[in-house]
Amino acid sequence: MPETSSRPSKQSVRFIRAREAQACAVMEDYVEMIGDLIRDLGEARTADIAERMGVAHPTATKAITRLKREGLAVSRPYRGVFLTDEGEALANRVRARHRSVVELLVAVGVPRETAELDAEGIEHHVSDRSLEAFNKFLANEAKEGKD
Amino acid sequence: MPETSSRPSKQSVRFIRAREAQACAVMEDYVEMIGDLIRDLGEARTADIAERMGVAHPTATKAITRLKREGLAVSRPYRGVFLTDEGEALANRVRARHRSVVELLVAVGVPRETAELDAEGIEHHVSDRSLEAFNKFLANEAKEGKD
DNA sequence: ACTGAAGTATAGCCAAGGCTAAAAAAAATG
DNA sequence: CATTTTTTTTAGCCTTGGCTATACTTCAGT
CATH class of the missing domain: 1.10.60.10 (Iron dependent repressor, metal binding and dimerisation domain)
Incomplete structure (x- = not known):
């Protein structure tokens, strides 16, 4: 991870912070949604995740891939998605x-x-x-x- | 097994709305920053915009290009950036x-x-x-x- | 007026997060 | 048990918004 800037100006700090927060936002939303689905329906299926998030199915699949990469979720192909302890x-x-x-x-x-x-x-x-x-x-x- | 897939989700609305808001966020930040710079220094130069936004110069240049495309700003090459009435x-x-x-x-x-x-x-x-x-x-x- | 230093723009890379279309697997049905 | 239907994944494209490296202007100091 390369340093963003050698000497960030005082004003820039808040923008950099906001960008960092935004980068987590989508992951946070998916994790919460998966948690809700598991609680409500016992499992989180791709189609339900996509539908409730308001995205196309492949978009949800991609997001789940990122979640798994980040260690927040687990899933086997063509099966439901579950949260790790960290994800939960x-x-x-x-x-x-x-x-x-x-x-x-x-x-x-x-x-x-x-x-x-x-x-x-x-x-x-x-x-x-x-x-x-x-x-x-x-x-x-x-x-x-x-x- | 509850049959849930036929139910259209109202929840998706808020996610879609949040994504739309996010899409405007960067433009809003740049426009405000350019306004501040013009007020403080009489003009908005690329280097200052980049520095205060906490990004590299080319990132600012790209953002300015989008601003111009959206009709929010005007500029001539190697000259400062100014806001349109709409931008202001x-x-x-x-x-x-x-x-x-x-x-x-x-x-x-x-x-x-x-x-x-x-x-x-x-x-x-x-x-x-x-x-x-x-x-x-x-x-x-x-x-x-x-x- | 030239030359070198600033400042600005362009080229080209990357990842995220959208999309559609098509393939593959699982589930349901006759 | 074969076939169809549903669900999930893959492939491939797009834009945004970051980055570095390089090229091009402008401007300032002799």
């Missing part, structure tokens, strides 16, 4: 983060339906630091609502 | 949205520095609907803080 851990992290993002958006006044749509893109760029702040904010809201 | 309008929209996202993150408790970093990726997925909610929330915060 990622899926759970992603799912939790997704929920928090949706809830935060709703909490600040975004209509739930819009929140669900926007969260899909937003979530991949929410750092642990921001996520922590979101959860704290939500916990506080819940407490105040109770009084 | 986009830059202003993007800049305002960026500011709102940062302020919202700060308002819910994200440290300012983290907010600046995360906002860069998040902003491209914030719909007009969400943006409206953000601004309303911020205006309300400001008012309550004043009392």
Whole structure:
């Protein structure tokens, strides 16, 4: 992995970071989706993955190949896809983060339906630091609502 | 064995939407950056654009080519880049949205520095609907803080 | 006015992530 | 048990957005 730049300017850091986050986004989405399918249907089939992700079947197959290469999933030809422990851990992290993002958006006044749509893109760029702040904010809201 | 394959997936919509938003993200970033450079330095040169975006010069050149094709910018070879009216309008929209996202993150408790970093990726997925909610929330915060 | 240093553009490579069309394997049906 | 239908994979193409190396302008300093 070659260094991106010998001396990144201060302004450039955030763009580089955003690009890195984006590079993980698709993998995160597939892993979460596979986790959902296994939970709901007992297995994740290529056709279902593709259909729910809104892509053509071959696109899903390619993504699964990358997932396997990254050690996040396993599968045998013409059989369902399953997550490794690492993949499952990622899926759970992603799912939790997704929920928090949706809830935060709703909490600040975004209509739930819009929140669900926007969260899909937003979530991949929410750092642990921001996520922590979101959860704290939500916990506080819940407490105040109770009084 | 539940027969699930006949059900058309509504979930795919949000992924398709997120992909569309992502496709605009790079263009939006370059347009905003060019606007900033023109404002700060009077012109936007390729080297400065590349340096601030954190990419190699040819990558910036390619992006500028796409911007010109989309009617967002104009330039003559070996000369600076300038925005069309459309490009300038986009830059202003993007800049305002960026500011709102940062302020919202700060308002819910994200440290300012983290907010600046995360906002860069998040902003491209914030719909007009969400943006409206953000601004309303911020205006309300400001008012309550004043009392 | 020349020459060398900056700055800019082009050529060509790569991987990701879309697509369609076609082949291959598995499953279902007569 | 053969045949058809469904599902999955493979092959091959495209664009985006990175990169390096090289070529071409422009500009500045003698």
